[in-house]
Amino acid sequence: MQSLDTTILNTAVPAIAQAMHVTPLDMKSVLASYTLSLAVFIPVSGWMADRFGTRRVFPSAIGLFTVGSLLCAVAVDINMLVACRVLQGMGGAMMVPVGRMIMVRTFPKSELVQAMSFVAIPSLVGPMVGPLAGGLIVHYLHWSVVFFVNLPVCVLGLYLIWRFLPDYREDKSNPLDVVGFILFGSGVALLSYVLQVFGDHRLGDLEIAGLLAISVLLLTGYGVNAMRVQYPLLRLELFRLRTFRASVVGSFFGRLGLGGLPFLFPLLYQVGLGYSAVASGLLVMPQAMAAMGLKMIVPRILARFGYRTVLLGNTLILGVLIMGFATIDVGTPAWRIALQAFILGFFTSTQYTSMNTLVYADVTTQQTSAASTIASTGQQMSISFGIAAASLIAAFFVPDSLRANPTALIHGVHQAFIVLGCMTMASSVLFLQLRRDDGGAVSRYKG
Secondary structure, three states: OOHHHHHHHHHHHHHHHHHHOOOOHHHHHHHHHHHHHHHHHHHHHHHHHHHHHHHHHHHHHHHHHHHHHHHHHHHHHHHHHHHHHHHHHHOOOHHHHHHHHHHHHOHHHHHHHHHHHHHHHHHOOHHHHHHHHHHHHHHHHOOHHHHHHHHHHHHHHHHHHHHHOOOOOOOOOOOOOOHHHHHHHHHHHHHHHHHHOOOOOOOOOOHHHHHHHHHHHHHHHHHHHHHOOOOOOOOOOHHOOOOHHHHHHHHHHHHHHHHHHHHHHHHHHHHOOOHHHHHHHHHHHHHHHHHHHHHOOOHHHHHHHHHHHHHHHHHHHHHHHHHHHHOOOOOOOOOHHHEEEEHHHHHHHHHHHHHHHHHOOOOOOHHHHHHHHHHHHHHHHHHHHHHHHHHHHHHOOOOOOOOOOOHHHHHHHHHHHHHHHHHHHHHHHHHHOOOOOHHHHOOOOOO
């Protein structure tokens, strides 16, 4: 449901921007506010699952997500849409980490890669169908319909939870770290806001520096608080585990580049190249199709080469592929664009599955909830920051007066692809700390 919602909305960005009388680059706040809300509220998801049980938390999350979707559909301006996306993100924050926690507690580590790869296949239906569905909706219907698509998926999800979901919970839950939640949530939210407005000339340099300093102080305060309390919101001691540290930190910086792509693609295809929303959706579909096709092969790749080799090589290749989209221009044939997306999908699927499963290589059953919470928080923060970075880079090369000009926008988006690709390649050094046999209990790699 989350992936379907996000991919449909990405394709609809130009149409919504036109309806709300803003430029497409201004729509970054609609996309980033959702992922930011996920990052802020995911930290309490593990505690809630331990305290109330998965059969209560999961359906409640789906319900809140659906209410947020309905409110988004009736939004009358971009500010209201952003606020409703935050509410939607509060519900979404409980879905992914709780779902992963259920997976880790259900399957032994030796079967985790294969199980997660199999479960990820249905979730890729959203990225495969979403872009085309979004294009058809905004072309033939009103943009608000993109949010009503969640309703039947919600009903189906609640039925499946009622029939099959196990109820995992701790016999005795720890108290919630309220101070830590306030410090971390406000620090992350303020940092994301600074990235959003930086370069938009809304605030002066001194004001930006002041807000940035406050956000750093809040996050530092959280770090100090986490070391002093018995049950911190995020258990930072998990970073002492090499596999966990490499996976979470490497995933954060690696996803910065990948996180900005869903925002850039519709701008390039629809505004820059003049494709319709339907055609734009079709050009994005091959990426999800390739990712779905590779999911069942990733366990074999990891078993053959191991996490270290796969993550080092795959991250470098992804950086090159991202920069390759900077070569797409008005004269580029559609088949080449689709082929590039298809190839990108293969390596993106390998990257995500590898990073998502390495997190649990050396954590105990009791640490599963905390590990899932930290990993999911980092992933959503990186996506939010990636959208902000992509928009900031593109806007830097496009003057305010030319942001609706296709030629100028193509130039700005090209520069964003190049920078995001370089960022992705640079993140590969974070996987150098891994040993060849790290994660062998999960990947079955024998060296």
